[in-house]
Amino acid sequence: MKEVLPVFNSAVSIDCVLFGFDNGELKILLIERNEEPFKDWWALPGNLVGEDESVDQSASRILHELTGLSDIYMEQYYTFGEVSRHPQGRVITVAYYAMLRLGGDKALKPLTSYAKKAQWINVKELPKLGFDHQHIFDKGLEKIKRRIKHLPIAFELLPEKFTLTQVQNVYELILGKKLDKRNFRKKILSFGVLKELDEKQKGVSFRAATLYKFDRRKYAKLFGKEISF
Amino acid sequence: MKEVLPVFNSAVSIDCVLFGFDNGELKILLIERNEEPFKDWWALPGNLVGEDESVDQSASRILHELTGLSDIYMEQYYTFGEVSRHPQGRVITVAYYAMLRLGGDKALKPLTSYAKKAQWINVKELPKLGFDHQHIFDKGLEKIKRRIKHLPIAFELLPEKFTLTQVQNVYELILGKKLDKRNFRKKILSFGVLKELDEKQKGVSFRAATLYKFDRRKYAKLFGKEISF
DNA sequence: ATATAGTGTGTATTTTTTACACTAAGTAAT
DNA sequence: ATTACTTAGTGTAAAAAATACACACTATAT
Numbered sequence: 001m002k003e004v005l006p007v008f009n010s011a012v013s014i015d016c017v018l019f020g021f022d023n024g025e026l027k028i029l030l031i032e033r034n035e036e037p038f039k040d041w042w043a044l045p046g047n048l049v050g051e052d053e054s055v056d057q058s059a060s061r062i063l064h065e066l067t068g069l070s071d072i073y074m075e076q077y078y079t080f081g082e083v084s085r086h087p088q089g090r091v092i093t094v095a096y097y098a099m100l101r102l103g104g105d106k107a108l109k110p111l112t113s114y115a116k117k118a119q120w121i122n123v124k125e126l127p128k129l130g131f132d133h134q135h136i137f138d139k140g141l142e143k144i145k146r147r148i149k150h151l152p153i154a155f156e157l158l159p160e161k162f163t164l165t166q167v168q169n170v171y172e173l174i175l176g177k178k179l180d181k182r183n184f185r186k187k188i189l190s191f192g193v194l195k196e197l198d199e200k201q202k203g204v205s206f207r208a209a210t211l212y213k214f215d216r217r218k219y220a221k222l223f224g225k226e227i228s229f
Numbered sequence: 230m231k232e233v234l235p236v237f238n239s240a241v242s243i244d245c246v247l248f249g250f251d252n253g254e255l256k257i258l259l260i261e262r263n264e265e266p267f268k269d270w271w272a273l274p275g276n277l278v279g280e281d282e283s284v285d286q287s288a289s290r291i292l293h294e295l296t297g298l299s300d301i302y303m304e305q306y307y308t309f310g311e312v313s314r315h316p317q318g319r320v321i322t323v324a325y326y327a328m329l330r331l332g333g334d335k336a337l338k339p340l341t342s343y344a345k346k347a348q349w350i351n352v353k354e355l356p357k358l359g360f361d362h363q364h365i366f367d368k369g370l371e372k373i374k375r376r377i378k379h380l381p382i383a384f385e386l387l388p389e390k391f392t393l394t395q396v397q398n399v400y401e402l403i404l405g406k407k408l409d410k411r412n413f414r415k416k417i418l419s420f421g422v423l424k425e426l427d428e429k430q431k432g433v434s435f436r437a438a439t440l441y442k443f444d445r446r447k448y449a450k451l452f453g454k455e456i457s458f
Numbered sequence: 459a460t461a462t463a464g465t466g467t468g469t470a471t472t473t474t475t476t477a478c479a480c481t482a483a484g485t486a487a488t
Numbered sequence: 489a490t491t492a493c494t495t496a497g498t499g500t501a502a503a504a505a506a507t508a509c510a511c512a513c514t515a516t517a518t
Contacts, residue, residue, distance in 0.1 A: 005317065005318040006240040006242075006317060008237035010280065012238060012241060013235075048236060049238050051238050051312075054310050054312055055321060076307065078305065081241075092241050092323075165495080165496075180476080180478085181496090182477095182478085182499080183475080183476070200484095205485045205494075206483080206493075206496080207497090208483085208484065209495075393466090409507080434516045435465080435517095436514040436515045437464095437514085437515065439466090
């Protein structure tokens with residue numbers, strides 16, 4: 001298959017921006033690096049692409065190795081290719097994002113010594129990140145802001161069963177503004193991707209809210225909202 | 230600056246999908262290759278990224294070398310990273326698109342022997358393309374479809390001065406469907422980015438249409454249309 | 459003068475978006 | 489059991505946006 005090898009002009013890496021929602025907070029998954037450069041710094045989970053895997057496969061593998069998470073569907077959103085973005089040489093990085101339900105259950109355990117640990121960190125209290133990862137994160141946040149306005153993708157952040165107020169909280173956190181309760185409910189239900197359950201919220205010291213779940217089938221049929229001519 | 234070179238795991242290339250509108254047709258810029266692999270095939274203008282240029286810079290340079298075009302603002306839209314997409318080895322490619330006004334004036338002249346020629350080709354009569362370029366093109370077309378519904382970016386395809394009917398033609402070609410004339414005009418003017426000129430279309434054997442031009446300042450302020458909550 | 463071909467325009471209807479405030483239900487404390 | 493507290497849950501009117509729809513105008517060519 002390989003006749004003439006192309007010149008290798010840059011290494012290629014993956015960086016992952018994983019958003020999670022927990023305890024009313026929007027969080028992002030970071031690792032504490034155990035290798036130079038930026039040893040002991042916080043950074044996005046990322047590493048070099050392998051020679052025998054597609055970039056999509058690579059993203060899943062790298063995320064798994066650094067955090068122990070698997071079966072996370074991530075979407076590619078941008079490739080960062082400034083010449084000096086990596087201090088040790090030319091590395092072009094392909095960025096992925098995903099939105100995730102956090103449940104406390106899944107423990108984060110790096111499977112390699114490349115990361116000391118992986119941790120969910122509130123986006124409002126981000127530490128200084130290595131490389132150009134702050135920039136990559138910023139673009140990722142922009143991306144999901146646009147995204148949740150087109151597809152009601154934010155359900156991925158929620159537990160299996162959730163209340164409408166929780167959904168609204170997620171939207172408000174991502175968009176960074178308050179929304180009207182009645183209008184929000186009308187709208188979100190109008191997408192037709194939520195199924196009302198016979199069940200109520202438990203363990204609260206006030207009127208329990210109805211639980212809903214997300215209908216993946218109907219969701220799959222939804223496409224972006226667009227200007228109509 | 231470089232302390233430890235990262236492993237080179239893949240080469241990185243750029244491919245450009247340039248859309249142009251001319252003579253009522255939506256066209257795309259292709260080159261006829263003069264090098265293996267796919268010698269004598271049509272392909273998207275593309276080549277390897279240089280070590281001392283960002284991917285954005287690279288895209289401009291490569292386009293220039295293969296077609297003679299310069300000062301084209303291109304936007305990155307996706308990175309294709311399947312393992313075997315290039316028959317000679319691992320090459321991950323970053324795809325860019327742009328929309329361009331065609332005027333016949335600018336001649337296309339490859340500045341390197343890598344391409345025999347560059348030519349605008351009607352998207353309805355695309356030849357078989359080398360590599361996975363058909364796929365890259367398809368994704369690019371999807372991208373601009375979504376794009377023109379959010380920003381009235383389609384003006385980039387039109388000459389300096391144009392009629393509303395021309396604008397409508399472009400939209401109909403890209404979206405692949407007929408639009409209502411009165412509603413289209415109402416909508417497109419409502420964006421407030423068109424300036425009506427005192428001038429009329431020339432050289433037609435029927436009532437001449439009013440010419441408009443595009444107001445870049447107002448355009449810059451426009452952002453995507455979004456779901457409101 | 460007439461045929462032709464594209465230009466240019468308005469209104470009524472429907473749908474979507476927005477703004478806005480009170481009652482209902484469950485828990486906890488007394 | 490009454491009360492206080494806290495969040496859940498609901499409707500309507502007004503404004504804005506989207507849609508559907510048809511004919512007269514005007515420049516040119518013959």
